[in-house]
Amino acid sequence: MNIDKPHAGNKFFLSEISFLGYVVTRGGLRPDLQKVDAVRDAPTPTSLTHVRAFLGFASYYRRFIKGFAAIARPLTNLLRKDQPLTCDGECERTFSTLKEALASAPILVRPDHGKPFILITEWQSEAISAILAQQGKDGREHVVEYASRTIPDERKNDSAPQGECYAVVWGIQHFHPYLYGQKFLLVTDHEPLLALKKLTNYTGMIGRWAVRLQEYDFDIVDRKAEKHGNADGLTRLHRPGKVPKGEEITSWKEPKQSEGLEYGQVAILPRT
Template structure:
């Protein structure tokens, strides 16, 4: 693969996924030419290595021995250290943060925020510490109708005590980032959620090896301008928004197909079954119907993790068109669809989802759609009938 081509990384990644697609996330991790083979026993590791070597040999790919490391207790992968104890930040990468000087231009500040955001899952309350810095970048960013200096603007006249405190605190938090646990999909997850007038917060954790719950990831974001309007967003609606965001957007890959428990300090959210929902809430409930979970009430004094994240002032989040969806179809093999629904799943069927087969059956029984489908079928037959 020649270097310098703009489509070279994507092409090579597709090649590697074609070779190891069935083994990815099952016995190995894959990113371009970095392949991490993992296993739980020595014998299993030998078998998986032999399988990898066989695939490479079959497709004519070669390995450079000096770049290979075998039987390592921990490895560095994409800026992270992966070991038996969990996932942590790469000390070599974080050492650069320790000596990072105070940014003097917008470009330098953006560079720091981009680096820090890559490790935001390790920092509880990342949105709080980064909020003054994001606000400063938004203030100095170029605008077509305004006279602003842009990315090369100096920060000397705008850098205040709050920005300096945020920069130093965020840097210290990255240096002392905790080790996050691995997600064990054979065990249930616990999702702690909370919302406030400042933002949304969530903590995904799991009980492992009989010990206390261990955090798997942190998440938080600020409210959009429309979400800050308390006339349109009641406390119940804001908590439901937080639940929808955490489950369907932030931790979807973790939670889809597994059973989990939601802990909230909003008692009305536990009665979602009998609540009278508006059109927006029904749409959110329909998206949540794909997941298998139960909701438990926990007082706010005991919900400190998510509560602290939700009260962190963060920059407003712009509206994305990707969030406007008309419907979601899930393969039948997803476990959360075929398992017996829990009470909470039945509780949010005010706007139920239907499978593709159900929709086709209902369309065939509808008198209007039935005539339309018959007309479309006749046209297809006419267009595809071979000439005699």
């Protein structure tokens, strides 16, 4: 590039820039509000295509949303072929909650590899979550990234110790590029996990997980539940009138015994 004759589109010495749907600032990263405003005004999904488009957009910013997988579960369930395609009040609340979360998303700090990381994990019966954080100059924990996922079918019958341990293993592997090769602090609200690194019996599922974690260097801290709360496709968002054929939503009516919804249709229950 010729510095003497910079291109008209070039901009220098900015305090923040918009890049790939994010705003990069000196303090960290946040969603581009122009993109967020577009989805904040989006109407309730009227077809499976709408649901996929909205979830695709929201997932792009899931790193900003605490417990994204658990929040989005009623909408993601609509995309499963073994689930009834009925969008009830819970789905509408989920849609609104995600829009509000996007609009109020926090600034995520840039990771500082010269400082130790803090990993906070949480297990629930429907989803697990992990938060990567670092302590700031103010002594507080500042979030680097949120991560979450729904519980896979093969893990839905886990006991609490198994579930909490699974959340730890998943969280560490998810943030492997940040955590491998340096000491970090693991924070949990499940006291039995404090013995995880001292485990000598490597039989059983938890024992095998303990072996996998031996390549990481970390200390474990038990944080009481009341202090553990922080862990507890835009153009395709069609407006009404552009619903793909075969995916139209019909007003919900009490189904007859011999009739039912076909795949590709979503019925909206009236609010009560």
